Amino acid sequence: MTSNDAPPEGRRLRRLLSQFSVDLAPWHSSRDFRLLWSAGAITVFGSFLTLVAVPLQLKQLTGSSLAVGLIGAVELVPLVLCGLWGGVLADAMDRRKLVVRSELAQGVCAAALLLNALLPHPAVWPLYVVAGLASAFGSLQRPSLDALTPQIVAHDQLTAAASLTSLRWNVGAIAGPALAGVVATTAGVPVAYAIDLGTFAVSVLLMYRLRPVPPSPSAEKPSVGAIVDGLRYARSRPELLGTYAVDLAAMLFAMPTAVFPFLADRLHASWSLGLMYASFAVGSLLVTLTSRWAGQVHRHGRMVVWAAMAWGAAIAGAGLSGEVWLVLLCLVAAGGADMVSGLFRSTMWNGTIPDEYRGRLAGVELLSYSVGPQLGQVRAGGMAAVVGVRASIWVGGAACVVAVGALAVSLPALLRYDARTNPHALALRAHREAEFSAEATEVAAPALG
CATH class of the missing domain: 1.20.1250.20 (MFS general substrate transporter like domains)
Structure with a gap:
């Protein structure tokens, strides 16, 4: 019996159940969304490796819970300052270029962590410096990533795109820490940093294939005034x-x-x-x-x-x-x-x-x-x-x-x-x-x- 031959109650039930599933329309209709989603899915697993490895290495080097806790303080100030400035840059530059360059910069941070971990006697201070820089580059990138979505996805698919992006993050948030804990504690911190570096290399290649997204012809030049103008609009x-x-x-x-x-x-x-x-x-x-x-x-x-x-x-x-x-x-x-x-x-x-x-x-x-x-x-x-x-x-x-x-x-x-x-x-x-x-x-x- 085909679906058309099914009783009306069965067809209504199937329609109802179809509303409680994942809408894949943005994935099917937008090549750039597929590239961006895939790059993010790869990066999120690598980032969780470093998220676990940095405090673990600090604990191994210092034995101090205070030293581990200071990582959060080091990351907060760049997040605030660079988040606002990243928003200004996202409106004044080609968002694709900004996303790719920020991803490259974060890859360099992963490479610096790897090199330090491979030293006979790893230093503590590079962990704080790199944590602050990685927070800065990530905050500079995030506004451009968020601003890209409405430009590469049809307007009526924005909710579905937000759902798919959240799906990527949630799967990573559940599986990423578990995988990171196993890798960092068994294979070692350098291996975790090396894998993270590899994920950045792949994500950069995917993001490089995005089409250019030039700024509006009327875009303001990056300045404090542009930040104030954005706050005024909000x-x-x-x-x-x-x-x-x-x-x-x-x-x-x-x-x-x-x-x-x-x-x-x-x-x-x-x-x-x-x-x-x-x-x-x-x-x-x-x-x-x-x-x-x-x-x-x-x-x-x-x-x-x-x-x-x-x-x-x-x-x-x-x-x-x-x-x-x-x-x-x-x-x-x-x-x-x-x-x-x-x-x-x-x-x-x-x-x-x-x-x-x-x-x-x-x-x-x-x-x-x-x-x-x-x-x-x-x-x-x-x-x-x-x-x-x-x-x-x-x-x-x-x-x-x-x-x-x-x-x-x-x-x-x-x-x-x-x-x-x-x-x-x-x-x-x-x-x-x-x-x-x-x-x-x-x-x-x-x-x-």
């Missing part, structure tokens, strides 16, 4: 401000990873620590694998708000739960909610911000989703010292729900946002359709001739 868009503020509040009040080791002890389940760290990625992956439905949603602002509040509620549940399996279930739910929020934030950004501002706004976005979690860990650790570990978690989750609700009330434009009627979304959609139509005509012209 301020003029209350629905965008709402996405930044909601994400910052959610991470500030309800990012509890700093106290996971202590929570595992309180639950008398030290074996669960690794599962706690992986739970967020598992929840995100589950949402990503069933995300085709997201393409049918148009009220993206409301989804951002509801998902952020669900994140806070799930974190509160984890703090209130006394059973380890309930805690893990809550953390998985929180990861799924965060994925939903991120999916629709990305769709709003890529679907409404014009090309001439996309890089600078990507720099602002980088700060909103990078600084928030780090401040949240400080909040969680400090509060845990005062009121206890579990109270720190559930109070933070509850505060997240209240804060996000208050932001939604104070920024009604976020709740009103509808991709079908928003003037910025409509204007960018028309612009993208004209671009893709012109490209199709250029490709067809030689064949007709």
Whole structure:
């Protein structure tokens, strides 16, 4: 019996189930997206190798937990400064060139780590210098990567593209640390750095094959004034401000990873620590694998708000739960909610911000989703010292729900946002359709001739 001969109930069930799968349309329709996605998938595994190897090598060389902890401090300042400057460069330069050059620079950093590790007596100071430089180059690159997506993917496929990008990251976040731990502890730190260097070589070759993405003819020259102009544009868009503020509040009040080791002890389940760290990625992956439905949603602002509040509620549940399996279930739910929020934030950004501002706004976005979690860990650790570990978690989750609700009330434009009627979304959609139509005509012209 063919699908057309199936009972109506069966056809309806298949249509319903098809909405809970991965939408591969960007992968099929855009060569450049395939190249960019593949390069990122290769790089993420190599990056996790170094992410594990650097603190492991520091521990081996110094035996100091403080020395290991200082890596995060060394990386923070370049992330903030270079994230904003990278946004300016993304609007003023060919984004393909900037992405390739930044990838090359990060490859040089991996080579420097390898050379130091191969010395008879590796030095400590190069680890900090290279960590700071790698953070700087990564922050310079990230706005261009984010700004490339809306230029290489059809406008109606932006949500699917965000989902596929998240799928790449979530698989890497689950499998990468496990693989990195095995390689770094058994084969040795130099092998981990060598593999990372190899992944950068492959990703550079893939990115080099991307088509040029020149800046807008009206693009501003890189300057502090250009940064201010981008911030001024963001301020003029209350629905965008709402996405930044909601994400910052959610991470500030309800990012509890700093106290996971202590929570595992309180639950008398030290074996669960690794599962706690992986739970967020598992929840995100589950949402990503069933995300085709997201393409049918148009009220993206409301989804951002509801998902952020669900994140806070799930974190509160984890703090209130006394059973380890309930805690893990809550953390998985929180990861799924965060994925939903991120999916629709990305769709709003890529679907409404014009090309001439996309890089600078990507720099602002980088700060909103990078600084928030780090401040949240400080909040969680400090509060845990005062009121206890579990109270720190559930109070933070509850505060997240209240804060996000208050932001939604104070920024009604976020709740009103509808991709079908928003003037910025409509204007960018028309612009993208004209671009893709012109490209199709250029490709067809030689064949007709």
